[in-house]
Amino acid sequence: MRAIAISAFGADPELVQVPEPVPLPGELLVRMRAAGYNPVDTKIASGAMKDRMSPRFPLIMGQDGAGVVVAVGAEVSRFRPGDEVYGRFTDPARGLGSYAEYGVVAEDGPVAYMPEGMLPEQAAAVPTATGTARDLVEAARLDAGHTVLIVGATGGVGQAAIQLAALRGAHVIATAGSVDEDLVRDLGAAETVDHTSDRMSGQAGGQGAEGRAGVLVADQVRRVRPEGLDAVLDLVDLAGSTGPMEELLRPGGVICSTVHALDPHALAARGLRGVNVINQVTGQMLAELAGLIEAGRLRVRVVDRVPLEGVPEALPGWVAGHAKGKAVIEIGA
Numbered sequence: 001m002r003a004i005a006i007s008a009f010g011a012d013p014e015l016v017q018v019p020e021p022v023p024l025p026g027e028l029l030v031r032m033r034a035a036g037y038n039p040v041d042t043k044i045a046s047g048a049m050k051d052r053m054s055p056r057f058p059l060i061m062g063q064d065g066a067g068v069v070v071a072v073g074a075e076v077s078r079f080r081p082g083d084e085v086y087g088r089f090t091d092p093a094r095g096l097g098s099y100a101e102y103g104v105v106a107e108d109g110p111v112a113y114m115p116e117g118m119l120p121e122q123a124a125a126v127p128t129a130t131g132t133a134r135d136l137v138e139a140a141r142l143d144a145g146h147t148v149l150i151v152g153a154t155g156g157v158g159q160a161a162i163q164l165a166a167l168r169g170a171h172v173i174a175t176a177g178s179v180d181e182d183l184v185r186d187l188g189a190a191e192t193v194d195h196t197s198d199r200m201s202g203q204a205g206g207q208g209a210e211g212r213a214g215v216l217v218a219d220q221v222r223r224v225r226p227e228g229l230d231a232v233l234d235l236v237d238l239a240g241s242t243g244p245m246e247e248l249l250r251p252g253g254v255i256c257s258t259v260h261a262l263d264p265h266a267l268a269a270r271g272l273r274g275v276n277v278i279n280q281v282t283g284q285m286l287a288e289l290a291g292l293i294e295a296g297r298l299r300v301r302v303v304d305r306v307p308l309e310g311v312p313e314a315l316p317g318w319v320a321g322h323a324k325g326k327a328v329i330e331i332g333a
């Protein structure tokens with residue numbers, strides 16, 4: 001089968017021919033129709049997470065995908081060939097990922113029926129980003145009446161977090177440049193703060209730009225919410241740069257990071273809660289998200305589509321960021 005794989009950590013991703021995977025007992029073999037890009041895919045390929053995994057090379061990139069079950073391993077009872085499913089198709093120890101014509105997933109793992117009415121390329125954009133957003137709003141214990149700032153609101157996780165926070169009745173303040181204000185308001189943000197104005201005046205760029213954006217955002221939020229926030233979902237600021245966001249919280253408030261930027265013990269000593277969220281996407285969660293999608297309460301915005309062979313050329317642009325939604329790989333009919 002065709003796949004996008006790396007021959008070693010740090011090697012360039014290439015289109016390769018590799019054997020089709022064979023489903024183990026309890027697994028589904030899925031003909032992938034689409035795969036979804038997430039920043040973690042390139043972090044893994046670069047070797048940034050190599051201490052946490054022992055992959056087999058060539059390692060097929062990617063986690064998220066959607067497709068059709070074509071075979072099942074022994075003891076599979078919930079799914080059958082012909083079922084349309086979406087989820088996370090990755091097993092680095094076997095060199096397997098989702099940027100391929102076929103992928104495998106355990107039936108009791110992160111897989112669910114594809115949301116009705118959704119195209120495979122939309123469903124493939126959901127699992128990691130929307131699942132992480134779901135974990136964030138849970139970890140923050142967001143509830144009706146809470147005021148939450150989402151930093152990184154225009155990206156894949158951020159767009160889902162806006163919607164899920166608003167569904168819980170929270171008052172959402174979202175970071176967005178002026179061109180993206182309508183986008184985040186349409187998803188449920190009540191207010192916006194512009195993290196890009198120093199970029200436009202040519203002051204930012206390079207090292208330290210994130211830190212300056214944080215101060216810029218914090219100043220704007222403090223002006224409209226001097227009493228403090230209940231929660232901050234920070235998808236951007238790295239360790240050592242979260243201070244301006246922490247200072248926005250009211251006593252007892254919570255900050256959640258997707259990039260392991262927080263020191264929960266130090267925050268607890270100041271009467272604040274800090275959670276470094278690592279997503280735990282499950283089949284049950286994906287089934288619940290599918291329900292919200294089918295009810296028209298949750299959307300995913302796909303902004304870039306490339307065929308499998310176009311991935312090596314497209315990846316540098318995706319890594320550079322400035323995402324305004326999800327990038328997906330169209331694999332087949």
Ligand SMILES: NC(=O)c1ccc[n+]([C@@H]2O[C@H](COP(=O)([O-])OP(=O)(O)OC[C@H]3O[C@@H](n4cnc5c(N)ncnc54)[C@H](OP(=O)(O)O)[C@@H]3O)[C@@H](O)[C@H]2O)c1
Nearest residue numbers: 039132152154155156157175195213258277278279322323
């Ligand atoms: N821990 C986990 O389980 C987990 C799961 C998923 C993702 N993540 C991580 O979470 C981060 C976000 O993921 P993602 O998929 O949402 O990424 P993404 O789709 O690339 O979006 C990142 C967004 O952040 C915005 N941004 C960049 N700098 C900013 C700043 N200083 N202030 C406000 N917004 C800023 C970008 O827009 P502009 O550049 O236009 O500002 C972009 O819209 C990534 O680092 C990813 O690896 C972690």
